[in-house]
Each structure stands twice: as C-alpha cells, then as structure tokens.
Amino acid sequence: MAYPQGQQFQAGSSAVPSSQVEISVSCRSLRDCDMLSKSDPMVVVFCKDSKSDQYYEFGRSEVIQDNLNPDFVKKFVMNYFFEESQKLKFEVYDVDAKTARLDAHDFIGRIEVSLGEIVGSPNGVMKRPLKGPVAKNGDIIIRAEEMSNCKEIITLQFKANKLDKKDFFGKSDPYLEFQRSNEDGSFTVVHRTEVIKNSLNPTWQPFTVPVKTLCNGDHARVIKVVCNDWNSDGSVDLIGEFTTTISEISRGPGSSNQYGLINPKKKEKKKKYVDSGQVYLMSNKIEYQHTFLDYIQTGTQMNFTVAIDFTASNGNPSNPSSLHYLNPYGSPNQYSAAIMAVGEIIQDYDSDKLFPALGFGARMSDNNVYHDFALNFNPNDPQCQGIKGVLDAYYHSLKNVQLYGPTNFSPVINRVAGFAAQQQDGSNYHVLLIITDGVITDMEQTKNAIVQASRLPMSIIIVGVGDADFEAMNILDGDDVRVSSNGQYADRDIVQFVPFRDFIRNGTSMLTSQAALAKEVLAEIPDQFLQYMKKKGVKPRTRTTAPPM
Incomplete structure (x- = not known):
C-alpha cells in the first residue's frame, strides 16, 4: 500500500494503512452558459464528513477558458480506505468573475458518488451525466489511479x-x-x-x-x-x-x-x-506486490451475502424492546443499521448489485425450523436487488416467520462457501455478513466450516447486536490464535467479530455509529483478500484498454 506524504516509518508512533489515489477529471459536451463564447469550466471536489454528514470543499481545478470538453490538469490526491464509505461530490461551474465565491459563477451540474464506486469501475474510470438546472448538462469523466512508485x-x-x-x-x-x-x-x-x-x-x-x-x-x-x-x-x-x-x-x-x-x-x-x-x-x-485495487480495477467482483438471526432471544418483533422491532418513526434497528453500514460500501464493488440474503433460526408455517432459508422465500434464487432489496426482504420475512432457534452458523457459512467454491480463479471474492444477538449453539461445526472456508475466496463478518455476552465469539476471530477443528488449522484468518454496542454512544447519531461499525469490520478485508490471492498464486487480470473519452 502507498502511504501519504509525511507518513514514513516513525518508531513509537502509529499510522493508518491506506492507498493513495490520484483523481483526474474531464468533462464532455458541457452546457454552454456564455452568450458570446463558450463556458469557462472549473471543477470543485467536496468530501463528506461522516461525523457531521456535511460536505466540505477538498479542492478546485484550474479554470479552462472557452472549452466545453475540458481535461483538467489539476489532480486530486486522497487517501483511499476500503473500510470507509468515502462520499464525494463533483460540481462544475462556468467561471464568470475573479472571485472564490461559488455563488458568483454559473452552476453547470454535479454528481455525488463514493470513492469506492470510482476505483471499482473498470480500469478505475467512471463516466456519468451531470445533474443540473436542465436535462442535458454534459458528462463528467473521473479516473482514479493508485499512486505507488514501487510495488x-x-x-x-x-x-x-x-x-x-x-x-x-x-x-x-x-x-x-x-x-x-x-x-x-x-x-x-x-x-x-x-x-x-x-x-x-x-x-x-x-x-x-x-x-x-x-x-x-x-x-x-x-x-x-x-x-x-x-x-x-x-x-x-x-x-x-x-x-x-x-x-x-x-x-x-x-x-x-x-x-x-x-x-x-x-x-x-x-x-x-x-x-x-x-x-x-x-x-x-x-x-x-499486487494491491487490492490491482484486482478490483481489473475485474474482480466483491460478492456480498447477508445472514440474519431469527431466533426467539431477539424478542417479539411487535414489541418495541425487540431487536427486530421496526420503528416507523425512529432510527433503524441494529439489524437494519448493520446491513446498511456494511452493504452500502460492499455494493460499490459488485457490478450486478444482486445480494443473497439468508436467515437462520426461524420456524415456518410447516412447523419446521430452518437454519438457511432465503429471505425472499425463493430457495433457488435468494438474491435481492440492491441493499434496499435486502432490507425489504428482511422486513417482509419478519411478518412471515416465527422467531425460534437454536443459533446455528455453520449452515449459512457452508452455503456461502458453496458459492465461493464455484469460482476460485480470482474473478470473485465473497463477504458473508452474519448478524446475531447471541452465542452460537453449533460452535464445533462452525469452527470446522470456518477452517474449510479459509481455503476459499471468502471472508466472514460477524456483528453482535444487543447486550448478550459475546465472549465466546472471540474464539472465531483468529487475530491471536488461528481457528482450528479436528487438528486442522485455518489457512488464514477470515473472521472479524465486533459487537455493535461498542459503536453506539449516548448522543451519537445512528449514521455515525454505522460509519464507525463499517470502518471496523471492513478494515481487514483487503488483507484477507490479498492473502488468498497470494496463497493461490492468483494474479490480477491484464488491464483492458480504456474506451475513448
């Protein structure tokens, strides 16, 4: 990974690992705002602060005179963190006066996008229409290139x-x-x-x-x-x-x-x-040394699967004290918040935005308990369209199942391992998010499932909701001691466990808690991803030639 300037080795200090990416911007067919000449465009980049949920100005390009198809020389270098949803806004103006006040210039158009969407685009190049005062405001082309002199x-x-x-x-x-x-x-x-x-x-x-x-x-x-x-x-x-x-x-x-x-x-x-x-x-x-972005920008897809705990210990969903209670007027429950926090980042790296959504521990109308059922009740195709589709399926399933038990993880882990086993050539990597309110009851089977899954292109995130004692869960998070089963050790650490309560504080908004949760649980994914690729000898695909702008 590249490190920001000034972040070289310093004994006794700490530094957050990241990649530096250089953002280049071009525009095509901009709307002409000048009567006697062409527009004089300038692009302004804004970053959203996750704590305040407000945009702040990151930088401005130079002004290019009389040009509706500008290629800006000014580059925007920023740190890229896989585990964070880095929201960006690009605004294009026709500069009419020698003033820094943006309201003194003609607004042409804007787009809002995450940095993850940009780097996740083919070859790191994204082209989008600008949204502005009229129907056709022109297109913006954004290119992200990882900065590293030596890999x-x-x-x-x-x-x-x-x-x-x-x-x-x-x-x-x-x-x-x-x-x-x-x-x-x-x-x-x-x-x-x-x-x-x-x-x-x-x-x-x-x-x-x-x-x-x-x-x-x-x-x-x-x-x-x-x-x-x-x-x-x-x-x-x-x-x-x-x-x-x-x-x-x-x-x-x-x-x-x-x-x-x-x-x-x-x-x-x-x-x-x-x-x-x-x-x-x-x-x-x-x-x-290939980087995470080397694989993403040459076509590797990140596949996201959700598995939700439907055991009775969550409480009756119709009761406001239940962890599954859906408050029509307030913040989302912790299950919904966890899905949105992690899913909204992962979805930037999945081109089809189709996400399998599973449930476990529920009793159905046939009186059988299911530990691996599709939230959309389609066993042959559990995929949902986008994170909204996952949430809709979750809300719908709450009205059609009975919370029961026990809490078994191994069936859903094995289900996703089955997905991952189908393509081990580096073209796909799977992330399973398990959200649960209690200690699992099939620990030995789960440990065995994790050991087997560690050989496949997948990672597992476990988010604990509620106030249960999650101490036993740390056995599965192999940061210190690698998970083992029947004398076999996991090939690599693929599990990250965190209790959601650690990110919920009095006076802290749910948005802030979600951002902190996502940062924590996703921080290890790039390294786990690279460990798999290196162990299997999988190299990034050859970059294709970018289409003409």
Whole structure:
C-alpha cells in the first residue's frame, strides 16, 4: 500500500494503512452558459464528513477558458480506505468573475458518488451525466489511479558466524536492524529481526518487507544493517554494522553478500582489528506486490451475502424492546443499521448489485425450523436487488416467520462457501455478513466450516447486536490464535467479530455509529483478500484498454 506524504516509518508512533489515489477529471459536451463564447469550466471536489454528514470543499481545478470538453490538469490526491464509505461530490461551474465565491459563477451540474464506486469501475474510470438546472448538462469523466512508485516486496534471510561475545555470563543475544538512508545522510530504522538468545552463530527467520520500506524504491540507495546485542534492561550493545543495496542483495547468496561486521570504536582502538563477525545472505526473493485495487480495477467482483438471526432471544418483533422491532418513526434497528453500514460500501464493488440474503433460526408455517432459508422465500434464487432489496426482504420475512432457534452458523457459512467454491480463479471474492444477538449453539461445526472456508475466496463478518455476552465469539476471530477443528488449522484468518454496542454512544447519531461499525469490520478485508490471492498464486487480470473519452 502507498502511504501519504509525511507518513514514513516513525518508531513509537502509529499510522493508518491506506492507498493513495490520484483523481483526474474531464468533462464532455458541457452546457454552454456564455452568450458570446463558450463556458469557462472549473471543477470543485467536496468530501463528506461522516461525523457531521456535511460536505466540505477538498479542492478546485484550474479554470479552462472557452472549452466545453475540458481535461483538467489539476489532480486530486486522497487517501483511499476500503473500510470507509468515502462520499464525494463533483460540481462544475462556468467561471464568470475573479472571485472564490461559488455563488458568483454559473452552476453547470454535479454528481455525488463514493470513492469506492470510482476505483471499482473498470480500469478505475467512471463516466456519468451531470445533474443540473436542465436535462442535458454534459458528462463528467473521473479516473482514479493508485499512486505507488514501487510495488515490489523482498523476502530475505540472514545468518551470522563468530559474533563478538557481549554478555558477561553468556554469549550474545543478537538481532539485525535495517536502516534506510535519508537525503541528509542520516538513517531511519525500518525493520528489526527477532532476537536470537545466547548465540554467536545465529540464523534469523526469513522476513518480507516492501522494497520501498528499505530504499524507497531506489535499488542503489544505501541500506545500513546493524547487528546489536539485546539486553533485558532495554539497552543494546553494538556488535557491528555494514552497508549494502538492493542491487547488491539481488545478486543472491555468495561472496558478494558476505559482510564483515565493523564496530567503529573497536576498529579505532585495535590496529589488528578485522571484524566482529560475519553476516551471510542465505536467500533473497523479489516479487511484485499486487494491491487490492490491482484486482478490483481489473475485474474482480466483491460478492456480498447477508445472514440474519431469527431466533426467539431477539424478542417479539411487535414489541418495541425487540431487536427486530421496526420503528416507523425512529432510527433503524441494529439489524437494519448493520446491513446498511456494511452493504452500502460492499455494493460499490459488485457490478450486478444482486445480494443473497439468508436467515437462520426461524420456524415456518410447516412447523419446521430452518437454519438457511432465503429471505425472499425463493430457495433457488435468494438474491435481492440492491441493499434496499435486502432490507425489504428482511422486513417482509419478519411478518412471515416465527422467531425460534437454536443459533446455528455453520449452515449459512457452508452455503456461502458453496458459492465461493464455484469460482476460485480470482474473478470473485465473497463477504458473508452474519448478524446475531447471541452465542452460537453449533460452535464445533462452525469452527470446522470456518477452517474449510479459509481455503476459499471468502471472508466472514460477524456483528453482535444487543447486550448478550459475546465472549465466546472471540474464539472465531483468529487475530491471536488461528481457528482450528479436528487438528486442522485455518489457512488464514477470515473472521472479524465486533459487537455493535461498542459503536453506539449516548448522543451519537445512528449514521455515525454505522460509519464507525463499517470502518471496523471492513478494515481487514483487503488483507484477507490479498492473502488468498497470494496463497493461490492468483494474479490480477491484464488491464483492458480504456474506451475513448
């Protein structure tokens, strides 16, 4: 991923990972607002603040004189976060005076769109008609391109022999520290290996870092490697150091990548000093690091499925205390809010906007309990048109089923795993949103389903609603311990669990709570997506030539 300017490595700080995208704007067949000449267009970009739900101005293009088909030179660079619904507004004006006041100019037209819709368009190019005072105001063409000078990653492994002994009662506890050179001649620490305890001949584990982390993409840029002895009090003793470059490392193991560790103080004091040990490159591999946007912009579709808990513990839907209660005059219930929060972001990456919607734990008119039924009651085609269609099916189903139980997750997980198993070539990736009010009753079956699903192109988001004790749910969220079943471990962490109550605060609007929820539950999806693609060796498709503007 690319990082914003000023967001380089800084020890002891934090930085939110994102991609930077550059927005380019063109217009075609703009409405002519001038009597004796053509319009003098300018585009203004606005971003919506999720907290206030208000737009603020992000930037303006230059003014192009007498042109109804402008290609603006000014670019708009912004951070792209998959997990956020980044609403944008583009307004086009005919500039009539030398003033910054927009009301002094002729308004031509506008569109409102999310950044996700733009980057999710084929090749990152979107063309839309402008909405304005008349029927035909012209078209706007928006292009998003990820900014990254270097998308290479490098995997390295080193070992050392005959290091200096630094500990009085032992040997040394060595680790390697990699430092990137700066333009002013200083160095910045960018990576540290693990510490090998009590060894003068350590072999460190392989590690993978972006090439730009080590040298900002410049293969000839100097990298300093420092070997330190770790001490339990937090202090370090220098064993020695050397310098190299990615160009040198690219030659691979051999004499050119055997380095003597030099301790400047020891070298100055001892005339016969040679070195403080030898470091050897054991292996190296440089690969192109594909990004989430590489796949999305070359056609990978994100498929969204909803599964809703219809167990009796939710309470009678006709009772205002029920989690399924539909208030005709107030905010949506937590089920509806969760569907909208996550679905409105995911839908930008699905071209057909058809979303399967499932339910579990309900009893039907035949007195049978179903743990995997279509909310639209069409078992052969559970898809709904858009997020509104999902919500309509949910509301309709509440009037036609009886809340019952138990709370079983494995049937809906296996159902979506079946969808995902049909296409494992990188063309589709599935996200299952499970919304529930309680602890599941088929934990072992669910763990097994997750282990099997971890090998498929899918992720699972679980949102807990209400005030139940969700402690057991953390077993499924494999951030710390990978989910296992019958001795088999999940290939990767594909589950993210959050309780909705963590995002609901007194005085906080439901819109704000929804935005915070979406940001939390979707933040891990791009990494889970890339882990699958890398594990399966799936590369992005070849970009097609963009159609003429």
